[in-house]
Amino acid sequence: MARNSAKMNWTLEELGWTLHPPGNFGEWNGLLHWFLEYTASHAYLMGNPLVRRWHRAATLAVDA
Numbered sequence: 001m002a003r004n005s006a007k008m009n010w011t012l013e014e015l016g017w018t019l020h021p022p023g024n025f026g027e028w029n030g031l032l033h034w035f036l037e038y039t040a041s042h043a044y045l046m047g048n049p050l051v052r053r054w055h056r057a058a059t060l061a062v063d064a
Contacts, residue, residue: 029061029062032058032061032062033062035054035055035058036055036058036059036062039051039055
């Protein structure tokens with residue numbers, strides 16, 4: 001939060017940043033496949049309700 005509030009009064013140009021176009025999910029999916037493989041090989045993680053929620057979301061995103 002502190003880092004974001006330090007930037008809130010600046011434009012992208014003033015920060016020297018550029019806005020990149022959105023990527024193509026078919027070309028890059030972050031670490032979703034890694035996450036799904038990791039949870040498959042570490043089944044005990046699925047005992048955590050937050051991990052289960054992320055797993056469900058990741059599965060839906062990959063299958064979309």
